[in-house]
Amino acid sequence: MLRNIWVWVGIPLIMIGIAAAIVIYSVNNPTDSIVARMLTYERVFRVIREHMGLLLVSMTGATIVGVAGGIMLSRPSLYRIGRVMETIVNIGQTVPSLAVLALFYTILGLGFRVAVFALFLYSILPILRNTFAGIDGVEHNIIEAARGMGMHPLRILTRIELPIAFPIIVAGLRTAIVINVGAATLATFIGGGGLGDLIVTGLSVHRDMIIINGAVIAAVTAILLDYLIGKVEERVVRWA
Amino acid sequence: MDQLLWAVFDTLRAAGNGMMLSAQSDDPGLFMQTVNWISRRSEMLMELMLEHLWLVVLTLIIAVIISVTVGIIISYYESMAQTVLGICQILMVIPSMAMLAFMVPLFGIGFTTGVMALVLYSLLPIVRNTYTGIRELDPAIVEAAKGMGMTERRILFKIKIPLARPVIMAGVRTAAVMMIGIAAIAAYVGAGGLGELIFSGISRGHQPMIIAGAIGVSIIAIVFDYLLYYGEKRFAVEGRTREGN
Amino acid sequence: MIKLEGLTKVFPGHNIPAVKELNLEIKEGDVCVLVGPSGCGKTTTMKMINRLYEPTGGKIYIRGEDALQMDPIKLRLDIGYVIQEIGLFPHMTIEENVATVPNEKQWPKDKTREKVKEVMTLVGLDPDVFKDRYPTALSGGQRQRVGVARAMVSDPPIMLMDEPFGAVDPITRARLQNEFLRIQERMGKTIVFVTHDIDEAIKMSDTIAVMREGELIQHDTPSDLLSAPADEFVSNLVGRNRSIKRLHLIRINEILEDVSRGKPLNEDAKKDDIEKQLAESDIRSVIVVDRDNKLKGVIGVNDLKRKAGEVARDYCQDVSDTITDDATLNDALSVMLEIGEGYVAVVNEDDRYQGTITLGDLLNVVKEDS
Numbered sequence: 024m025l026r027n028i029w030v031w032v033g034i035p036l037i038m039i040g041i042a043a044a045i046v047i048y049s050v051n052n053p054t055d056s057i058v059a060r061m062l063t064y065e066r067v068f069r070v071i072r073e074h075m076g077l078l079l080v081s082m083t084g085a086t087i088v089g090v091a092g093g094i095m096l097s098r099p100s101l102y103r104i105g106r107v108m109e110t111i112v113n114i115g116q117t118v119p120s121l122a123v124l125a126l127f128y129t130i131l132g133l134g135f136r137v138a139v140f141a142l143f144l145y146s147i148l149p150i151l152r153n154t155f156a157g158i159d160g161v162e163h164n165i166i167e168a169a170r171g172m173g174m175h176p177l178r179i180l181t182r183i184e185l186p187i188a189f190p191i192i193v194a195g196l197r198t199a200i201v202i203n204v205g206a207a208t209l210a211t212f213i214g215g216g217g218l219g220d221l222i223v224t225g226l227s228v229h230r231d232m233i234i235i236n237g238a239v240i241a242a243v244t245a246i247l248l249d250y251l252i253g254k255v256e257e258r259v260v261r262w263a
Numbered sequence: 264m265d266q267l268l269w270a271v272f273d274t275l276r277a278a279g280n281g282m283m284l285s286a287q288s289d290d291p292g293l294f295m296q297t298v299n300w301i302s303r304r305s306e307m308l309m310e311l312m313l314e315h316l317w318l319v320v321l322t323l324i325i326a327v328i329i330s331v332t333v334g335i336i337i338s339y340y341e342s343m344a345q346t347v348l349g350i351c352q353i354l355m356v357i358p359s360m361a362m363l364a365f366m367v368p369l370f371g372i373g374f375t376t377g378v379m380a381l382v383l384y385s386l387l388p389i390v391r392n393t394y395t396g397i398r399e400l401d402p403a404i405v406e407a408a409k410g411m412g413m414t415e416r417r418i419l420f421k422i423k424i425p426l427a428r429p430v431i432m433a434g435v436r437t438a439a440v441m442m443i444g445i446a447a448i449a450a451y452v453g454a455g456g457l458g459e460l461i462f463s464g465i466s467r468g469h470q471p472m473i474i475a476g477a478i479g480v481s482i483i484a485i486v487f488d489y490l491l492y493y494g495e496k497r498f499a500v501e502g503r504t505r506e507g508n
Numbered sequence: 509m510i511k512l513e514g515l516t517k518v519f520p521g522h523n524i525p526a527v528k529e530l531n532l533e534i535k536e537g538d539v540c541v542l543v544g545p546s547g548c549g550k551t552t553t554m555k556m557i558n559r560l561y562e563p564t565g566g567k568i569y570i571r572g573e574d575a576l577q578m579d580p581i582k583l584r585l586d587i588g589y590v591i592q593e594i595g596l597f598p599h600m601t602i603e604e605n606v607a608t609v610p611n612e613k614q615w616p617k618d619k620t621r622e623k624v625k626e627v628m629t630l631v632g633l634d635p636d637v638f639k640d641r642y643p644t645a646l647s648g649g650q651r652q653r654v655g656v657a658r659a660m661v662s663d664p665p666i667m668l669m670d671e672p673f674g675a676v677d678p679i680t681r682a683r684l685q686n687e688f689l690r691i692q693e694r695m696g697k698t699i700v701f702v703t704h705d706i707d708e709a710i711k712m713s714d715t716i717a718v719m720r721e722g723e724l725i726q727h728d729t730p731s732d733l734l735s736a737p738a739d740e741f742v743s744n745l746v747g748r749n750r751s752i753k754r755l756h757l758i759r760i761n762e763i764l765e766d767v768s769r770g771k772p773l774n775e776d777a778k779k780d781d782i783e784k785q786l787a788e789s790d791i792r793s794v795i796v797v798d799r800d801n802k803l804k805g806v807i808g809v810n811d812l813k814r815k816a817g818e819v820a821r822d823y824c825q826d827v828s829d830t831i832t833d834d835a836t837l838n839d840a841l842s843v844m845l846e847i848g849e850g851y852v853a854v855v856n857e858d859d860r861y862q863g864t865i866t867l868g869d870l871l872n873v874v875k876e877d878s
Contacts, residue, residue: 121447125461125464128473129293165596172585172609173587205358209360219360235365242361
């Protein structure tokens with residue numbers, strides 16, 4: 024129990040605490056007037072809010088579409104398309120995130136929505152692929168046993184296929200989150216805001232303090248999310 | 264969710280507009296503009312592409328030397344392994360913009376910053392694959408080598424590394440593809456390469472430039488991935504025939 | 509109980525039917541074994557009965573009802589199904605695995621729990637030990653038992669078993685087979701059993717259906733099949749040493765009375781008694797039991813000379829292996845070969861000594877029959 028609190032609350036709080044300490048110190052002790060003007064609580068909260076907005080909206084959408092799509096493509100009638108999709112997704116994942124954002128900018132222009140949409144599409148890929156691969160990897164004889172005992176196809180999906188594929192789906196989510204958090208810091212280049220704003224501002228006015236603040240918050244966010252989902256991953260595979 | 268729906272809507276509308284535009288004959292479509300721009304600036308493109316490749320290849324060489332060494336060391340010291348891999352995992356999770364930002368106060372703007380950030384990123388895939396590649400060898404093979412009186416040094420170079428090579432190659436491939444993407448971002452801190460086209464294209468609103476940069480980077484990544492995939496397979500096949508003998 | 513009429517299956521993209529115009533009737537409470545080389549259509553036939561494969565022609569009647577008109581889900585819920593690789597659900601505990609069909613039928617929780625316990629005990633798995641384990645923590649033999657328990661839990665009148673004991677070592681297989689036959693004696697299910705192993709077929713079956721290239725060659729009782737094979741294919745299948753195969757057909761308890769070789773020695777017997785009995789024994793050894801008639805050990809001629817002592821207890825050695833009285837003569841032969849002796853001690857379910865079987869007894873049986 025104590026260990027659980029430590030794992031799920033203690034360690035995350037320490038990480039957030041470190042980031043908060045750096046922010047509080049920097050805002051209260053600006054090195055010069057430029058830093059004082061550019062690095063305010065208001066601004067930090069705004070970019071964090073924007074960043075979380077980018078993550079939350081795109082990841083929620085990507086999870087729903089990715090999992091649903093993966094399930095649909097794993098059905099026998101669409102299985103062939105699923106196989107083709109796997110190849111396309113693999114190529115799609117090779118395309119760098121900056122290139123994806125840039126291409127969406129040329130089609131859709133600047134803005135938060137464009138950034139969200141690009142992140143959303145980019146994050147679908149690992150989730151979709153892992154959902155499909157996870158369900159596809161369920162051994163044939165397990166499905167046949169379930170069918171032979173009279174389980175309804177829908178029940179086979181929810182009670183057998185999805186639970187068995189779950190660890191792989193979570194691994195896909197983890198990949199997607201890491202990619203997404205990384206790509207979200209690039210959203211600033213196409214006017215999407217977020218923590219990248221602080222870094223870019225800091226670089227353009229040559230103030231390391233601002234750069235470090237943006238980088239620390241972005242890094243802590245990424246490490247924390249990866250850590251938490253890694254812990255979830257550990258817990259779900261108790262039967263293997 | 265609302266935002267997402269709007270984004271979907273925007274895309275559809277834009278796609279519609281795009282088709283309308285290309286249908287009009289007096290305005291050359293974005294595609295033609297890009298092709299024209301590329302043919303006019305092919306020399307500069309070539310130069311940037313080489314710069315990009317140089318950054319990636321140089322970093323890859325440094326990264327392989329460091330990571331394989333570290334991977335081999337931790338394969339001997341089990342107690343260190345989890346800590347080292349944990350640190351590498353954290354390094355790779357850090358957003359690339361943040362990593363570059365951390366490097367700027369240390370190394371300033373320029374090529375070095377790019378190289379440093381890229382090396383740190385590529386640690387995890389190569390170190391992890393070297394480590395698991397060696398650890399997951401059939402212990403009977405190593406034992407047989409020991410039994411025949413081979414020194415640990417010879418076992419490492421003649422048995423362990425050659426047999427782990429396909430796995431290590433897979434790690435190098437992952438690292439290389441990742442690096443190509445991050446190298447593009449590194450252009451923002453003055454490391455050069457095709458990323459420059461994307462960034463100056465965005466700041467100037469020059470769409471053909473952005474597209475050329477984005478597609479150029481993507482092509483390099485896809486081609487690298489493909490080539491290394493075949494390299495990986497070749498190693499694997501070689502390994503198998505050797506085992507067969 | 510089950511009647512197949514002109515049953516035919518042509519898989520899409522194939523010219524030759526996998527099963528061709530098959531007629532077969534299986535009586536209630538019978539074990540019908542479908543046997544034949546791989547690709548003969550036996551599994552396909554079985555899978556058409558619970559409609560995992562839809563027949564392309566012919567009829568299936570179950571208790572006179574047309575199975576092809578029934579809802580396949582409902583049909584399957586009332587037919588127990590065990591497949592070769594067992595197909596246990598890796599993410600569910602043994603209890604959850606066994607409770608699959610009750611949960612599909614939405615039985616009340618208490619009833620399910622009760623029944624799961626009962627059926628696990630029946631197949632020889634202690635529910636308290638195993639119910640919360642996951643399949644990966646089980647041995648091959650234990651998994652097979654779970655597979656059988658899972659198929660039996662809702663007490664289906666019909667069971668389909670596709671090489672259910674295929675994936676275990678021969679000794680475990682023989683034990684599982686014997687246990688299964690003991691259970692079947694009590695439950696009296698109608699069972700369709702698929703195997704490619706003719707010995708298993710002879711041992712398990714009330715009737716055997718031999719198939720080749722999608723056609724039924726012969727459907728007979730095992731002893732009729734052995735004494736009168738329909739054609740060369742069947743006689744090749746049952747093999748040249750048919751009389752030895754009869755050893756599969758006869759259970760030890762059927763012959764034990766005829767080969768009675770006197771009472772075993774009590775562990776308190778004096779040396780004189782031992783010598784007297786040894787002189788009479790045709791196996792140059794005597795079996796020693798305790799007061800509860802439980803097997804204590806065995807005394808050979810040499811033991812008496814080599815060891816010092818007063819009573820039988822002091823001389824006797826442990827026996828390497830025993831056999832239960834419901835095993836077949838063939839199982840007895842295997843054990844004898846295994847332990848390298850010309851005899852094996854027979855015990856019942858409660859480990860009480862029942863008698864001794866010798867190689868000579870087996871020879872006599874084979875001779876009588878041929």
